[in-house]
Amino acid sequence: MTTLAARPTATAPVRQASRRGSRVRKTLYWIARHAIAVALALMFLGPLVFVALTALMSDNQALTGELWPDTWNWGNFADVFARSNLLTWTANTFMYAALGTAFMLLSSVPVAYAMARFRFRGRKLAFLAVITVMMLPPQVIAVPVYLIWARMGLTGTLWPLILPMLLGDAFSIFLLRQFLITIPREYTEAARVDGCSDFMTLLRVILPMARPAIAAVALFQFFYCWNDYYGPLLYAQTNEANWTLSIGLASFRALHSVQWNLTMAATLLVTAPVIIVFFFAQRVFIEGVTLTGVKG
Amino acid sequence: MSSTTYAAPPRRRRGEGLKALLWMSPWLIGFAVFFAYPLVATVYFSFYRYDLFTLQFIGLDNYRYFFHDDRAWISIQNTLWLVVFMVPAQLIFGLGVAQLLTRLKAGAGFFRTVFYLPSLVPVVAGTVAFVFLLNPTGPLNQALEFFGIAAPDWFGDKDWSKPGLTLLAMWGIGNTMMIFLAALLDVPKHLYEAAAIDGAGAWRQFRSITLPMISPVLMFSAVTGVIYALQYFSQAMIAARVASGVTDSAGSTFVPGYPELSTLTLPEWLFHSGFRDYSMGYACVLALVLFVASMIFTLILLRQFRVFTDDDGGNR
Numbered sequence: 027m028t029t030l031a032a033r034p035t036a037t038a039p040v041r042q043a044s045r046r047g048s049r050v051r052k053t054l055y056w057i058a059r060h061a062i063a064v065a066l067a068l069m070f071l072g073p074l075v076f077v078a079l080t081a082l083m084s085d086n087q088a089l090t091g092e093l094w095p096d097t098w099n100w101g102n103f104a105d106v107f108a109r110s111n112l113l114t115w116t117a118n119t120f121m122y123a124a125l126g127t128a129f130m131l132l133s134s135v136p137v138a139y140a141m142a143r144f145r146f147r148g149r150k151l152a153f154l155a156v157i158t159v160m161m162l163p164p165q166v167i168a169v170p171v172y173l174i175w176a177r178m179g180l181t182g183t184l185w186p187l188i189l190p191m192l193l194g195d196a197f198s199i200f201l202l203r204q205f206l207i208t209i210p211r212e213y214t215e216a217a218r219v220d221g222c223s224d225f226m227t228l229l230r231v232i233l234p235m236a237r238p239a240i241a242a243v244a245l246f247q248f249f250y251c252w253n254d255y256y257g258p259l260l261y262a263q264t265n266e267a268n269w270t271l272s273i274g275l276a277s278f279r280a281l282h283s284v285q286w287n288l289t290m291a292a293t294l295l296v297t298a299p300v301i302i303v304f305f306f307a308q309r310v311f312i313e314g315v316t317l318t319g320v321k322g
Numbered sequence: 323m324s325s326t327t328y329a330a331p332p333r334r335r336r337g338e339g340l341k342a343l344l345w346m347s348p349w350l351i352g353f354a355v356f357f358a359y360p361l362v363a364t365v366y367f368s369f370y371r372y373d374l375f376t377l378q379f380i381g382l383d384n385y386r387y388f389f390h391d392d393r394a395w396i397s398i399q400n401t402l403w404l405v406v407f408m409v410p411a412q413l414i415f416g417l418g419v420a421q422l423l424t425r426l427k428a429g430a431g432f433f434r435t436v437f438y439l440p441s442l443v444p445v446v447a448g449t450v451a452f453v454f455l456l457n458p459t460g461p462l463n464q465a466l467e468f469f470g471i472a473a474p475d476w477f478g479d480k481d482w483s484k485p486g487l488t489l490l491a492m493w494g495i496g497n498t499m500m501i502f503l504a505a506l507l508d509v510p511k512h513l514y515e516a517a518a519i520d521g522a523g524a525w526r527q528f529r530s531i532t533l534p535m536i537s538p539v540l541m542f543s544a545v546t547g548v549i550y551a552l553q554y555f556s557q558a559m560i561a562a563r564v565a566s567g568v569t570d571s572a573g574s575t576f577v578p579g580y581p582e583l584s585t586l587t588l589p590e591w592l593f594h595s596g597f598r599d600y601s602m603g604y605a606c607v608l609a610l611v612l613f614v615a616s617m618i619f620t621l622i623l624l625r626q627f628r629v630f631t632d633d634d635g636g637n638r
Contacts, residue, residue: 059425066419067436073493074443076461077451091459133348140345144338152346154624159357161546161620163553165589166613167360169367169602174355176374193352224341253444255556260597272446279450279564286454293447300442308435315497316504 074297081291088287102291109288112295114267115274122184122258122270123251129191130198130247135240137194138202139228143214153203160196164256172260182265187257191247198243201317205239206232242314245307249300271296361613368606384607394608396583397591400484404554404587408488409547413540416495420502421532434503441496449560452490453477477565480584487557487585498543505539506532538627545623552616555593558585588612 080088081102083095106112141153175186209232217227233240255272262268269277275296279289304311343350368385371378388394423434440448456462456476463473476486513531522530533540562580578594579586589612596605 056427059422060428063422063426063429063433066422067433070437070440070493072461073440073448073451073455076455080454091461091464093461093464133352137346137349140342144342144345146339146342148339149342155353155357156349157624158617158620159353161549161616161623162357163549163589163612163616165553165555165592166609166616167357167364168593169596169605169609170360170363171356172597173363173374173602190352190356192348193356194349199349224345249442253446255446255560259559260593272444275444275446275450276560276563279567289450290454293450297443297447300444301439304439304442312438312500315500 077290077293077297080287081294083287085285085287088285088290099287102287103295106288106292106295110274110278110292111266111269112271112274112292115269115271118184118262118268119252119270119272122188122254123248125188126191126251127244127247129188130195131240131244133192133194134198134202134243135233136228138199138206139232141199141203142206142209143211156196156199156203160200168260175261181261183268184258184262184270186261187251187254195247198247201243201246201314202236202239205236205317209235238310238313239317241307241310242317245303245310246314249303252300364606364609364613367603368610370603372602373600374602380603384604387604388607388611393579393583393586393591394588396579397586397588398611400558400579400584400586401552401554401588403484404487404551405548407484408491408554409544409551411488412491412495412498412547413544415492416498416543417502417540419495420499420506421528423499423503424506437499438496441494443494445556446560448494449490449557450564452486452493453561453564456486456489477561478581480582483561483565483581483584487561490557490561498547501539501543502536505536509535541626542623545619545626549616549619549623552612552619553589554587555589558587559590561585 076093079093079095082098082100083092084097084099087096141149141156171186172181175181180186180189213231213235214227217231222230253272254270255276258268258270258273259276262270263273275292278292279286369379369381371380371383419437423430423437426433443451454460458473458475458478466473474482476482509532513535514527517527517531559578562578562585566580577583578590588608592605592608592612595601595608
């Protein structure tokens with residue numbers, strides 16, 4: 027539409043009048059679109075703003091439904107730390123996320139490389155298996171898997187969530203494979219001709235080229251672990267020493283029944299690190315997300 | 323690196339099979355231990371009564387019980403509700419927001435970041451926040467009352483708890499929106515220009531150009547959306563816990579689904595049967611129901627998107 031308007035058109039007065047009309051209409055559309063965008067932005071940000079405002083209210087005011095704090099109770103954040111094991115939860119969550127991500131990278135990158143580059147019978151089948159596992163609701167296999175970990179005496183800890191990462195993660199393999207397959211074969215063939223082993227090719231040729239994809243997969247995995255509720259609920263709920271932030275936060279309201287202000291302060295504290303990381307790694311995220319989709 | 327112009331060496335068809343097996347061995351072990359074995363074991367346990375201590379063969383009793391278990395049927399209905407209403411709501415909203423983003427000339431990057439941001443908020447945090455925001459005296463209801471709309475008691479009312487969860491899902495639309503945005507930007511501009519010259523209006527352009535061009539992405543998002551809806555667990559569980567104020571721990575009185583089982587999903591009932599009531603055999607029956615449902619959609623996905631499994635990823 028813009029290109030059409032930019033074209034030189036006939037100078038007849040009628041055309042000019044209609045052009046002026048369409049320019050007015052276009053300006054109105056411009057305003058309308060941006061007004062909708064601003065309204066949507068307020069809707070998307072609104073919940074976070076209300077959480078922040080409530081987090082700063084006094085105990086009593088938080089129950090009133092008022093929107094603006096009478097007094098700014100910055101001490102609420104300190105209260106959250108004092109009244110809950112937030113530091114332990116954070117440490118547990120961090121351990122889960124960091125080890126989970128490290129183990130996942132260690133195991134999944136070579137698998138994805140093999141699936142993207144080696145030629146072998148059943149390579150398609152192997153990839154179909156990855157997609158099937160990726161799409162399987164985790165609850166389907168929960169009972170037998172739980173029993174495996176119970177027999178090993180590891181229920182009540184986070185290890186049943188961390189250790190399997192050493193055996194590859196379907197979603198990460200899928201994503202990495204989709205990226206690696208776009209690297210032209212010429213690069214790996216050239217490395218082979220130069221006498222590189224497969225391992226050296228992966229290390230020297232593939233890894234540097236696949237850095238954006240690896241960064242995206244690592245971030246996704248870290249955030250997945252950080253936000254995971256189902257896994258810790260299944261394995262660590264019974265042992266408070268091993269609670270994660272999500273378990274702690276979900277129990278927070280029941281433990282501190284009427285203190286919405288503290289609950290919201292805790293909510294904000296759990297959310298903040300994720301948002302901060304996002305602002306530093308925005309690009310990685312956005313590229314990674316589009317990789318999960320299918321090309322139109 | 324000077325050898326790029328070389329003819330590629332003859333490909334060794336043999337030998338790579340063994341190598342691939344070796345490289346993929348961690349994943350193959352993982353597949354066997356955490357997929358194949360558990361699936362078989364789930365079928366096996368479904369014929370037993372098992373509470374972690376005694377294992378007793380009871381034939382088809384678990385299956386018979388399933389057909390008389392009201393909560394199982396309620397949970398299936400709730401999960402279907404999510405498939406029928408929540409998934410389309412997400413798709414339509416995500417597409418609308420993405421379409422809007424393509425048309426913004428000022429601040430497109432800023433708006434994109436803002437719209438994406440909520441999808442990063444941890445599930446628990448987002449859900450706790452929404453239960454608070456949607457409480458009877460909360461900001462949303464105050465706004466609704468300001469406009470003279472009778473506001474519901476969202477997470478305290480069995481008819482409004484699922485719509486409340488749908489609002490939460492729409493708030494976290496970021497990933498879907500990004501995928502749609504990438505697809506919309508991939509549509510060749512000249513198609514729209516040609517249509518505009520032919521006098522096609524905005525709606526006509528959307529129907530005749532945009533929709534057909536992005537339909538693979540739309541289908542992909544729809545199918546994965548359904549599969550994720552079948553797994554819907556955490557948000558429903560947390561909303562019920564926070565709204566009812568009862569903690570869930572082994573042996574506690576908490577029953578998921580508050581209020582009046584309206585948020586009880588199939589995975590939740592499975593989890594509760596297996597790990598709170600310790601009816602693990604029965605939980606396996608529910609697991610098989612969930613497995614069949616998700617497999618149907620996984621197969622649709624695999625059939626529709628051969629591109630996925632193309633050797634070159636559909637890129638050449």
